[in-house]
Amino acid sequence: xxxxxxxxxxxxxxxxxxxxxxxxxxxxxxxxxxxxxxxxxxxxxxxxxxxxxxxxxxxxxxxxxxxxxxxxxxxxxxxxxxxxxxxxxxxxxxxxxxxxxxxxxxxxxxxxxxxxxxxxxxxxxxxxxxxxxxxxxxxxxxxxxxxxxxxxxxxxxxxxxxxxxxxxxxxxxxxxxxxxxxxxxxxxxxxxxxxxxxxxxxxxxxxxxxxxxxxxxxxxxxxxxxxxxxxxxxxxxxxxxxxxxxxxxxxxxxxxxxxxxxxxxxxxxxxxxxxxxxxxxxxxxxxxxxxxxxxxx
Numbered sequence: 001x002x003x004x005x006x007x008x009x010x011x012x013x014x015x016x017x018x019x020x021x022x023x024x025x026x027x028x029x030x031x032x033x034x035x036x037x038x039x040x041x042x043x044x045x046x047x048x049x050x051x052x053x054x055x056x057x058x059x060x061x062x063x064x065x066x067x068x069x070x071x072x073x074x075x076x077x078x079x080x081x082x083x084x085x086x087x088x089x090x091x092x093x094x095x096x097x098x099x100x101x102x103x104x105x106x107x108x109x110x111x112x113x114x115x116x117x118x119x120x121x122x123x124x125x126x127x128x129x130x131x132x133x134x135x136x137x138x139x140x141x142x143x144x145x146x147x148x149x150x151x152x153x154x155x156x157x158x159x160x161x162x163x164x165x166x167x168x169x170x171x172x173x174x175x176x177x178x179x180x181x182x183x184x185x186x187x188x189x190x191x192x193x194x195x196x197x198x199x200x201x202x203x204x205x206x207x208x209x210x211x212x213x214x215x216x217x218x219x220x221x222x223x224x225x226x227x228x229x230x231x232x233x234x235x236x237x238x239x240x241x242x243x244x245x246x247x248x249x250x251x252x253x254x255x256x257x258x259x260x261x262x263x264x265x266x267x268x269x270x271x272x273x274x275x276x277x278x279x280x281x282x283x284x285x286x287x288x289x290x291x292x293x294x295x296x297x
Contacts, residue, residue: 101149
């Protein structure tokens with residue numbers, strides 16, 4: 001279901017499992033708009049002649065709020081062209097999002113909602129500013145945007161996290177709730193969760209698929225004593241291992257440096273003094289010129 005404002009082109013999209021949920025979704029959105037914009041009242045609502053939009057209870061609710069209801073002629077979609085054009089635009093953008101990642105077509109709902117959020121950040125043909133800026137009054141923040149379907153490593157909550165186990169789990173990025181919170185799918189269960197953006201690590205080179213294989217979830221049947229380290233899905237552990245390996249290589253080079261100066265035949269002393277070295281002063285003492293000391297008594 002799509003709701004769009006004719007003046008600012010601000011829109012609200014929601015997925016309906018059944019048509020009976022349309023009544024509650026519309027009422028909730030009208031209450032939200034009246035609470036956020038008390039100085040701007042809703043004057044009229046234009047809808048099609050679907051049964052979910054022409055119920056008597058819904059018309060009585062609009063009449064109590066002083067909202068004029070306009071129903072378009074059946075099968076004449078041009079009378080509701082503002083909403084129809086938005087639906088077409090969402091389809092044109094959501095389709096490539098699914099085709100460029102490894103998610104199945106059944107995830108079209110996540111692509112549609114993510115596309116609707118992206119449209120709010122773009123200027124329209126009627127306004128130089130974006131709908132987000134016209135409604136909120138400030139510039140939108142786009143630093144949190146990532147490609148749809150990217151692999152993301154999300155921290156595991158403390159009750160499910162152990163000291164020696166992995167501290168992150170694998171997820172699939174499917175959008176955001178706000179600049180501080182992202183939405184991701186659990187690949188094995190296909191459940192939708194949220195996480196804080198600052199705690200997540202994105203893999204910009206990998207588009208994961210649902211039902212993927214995870215090595216850290218495979219139980220170890222035998223102990224491998226020749227293993228170099230414990231595998232983990234956290235990329236920071238790999239970076240730490242690389243830094244440790246660099247330190248070991250530098251230590252190895254340092255230990256081999258003194259052996260290069262043991263062959264003194266190949267070492268030549270420069271006749272030019274160092275530029276910052278202090279000047280040396282030679283002091284000579286002759287023992288025959290010192291006075292003799294005699295003991296008293």
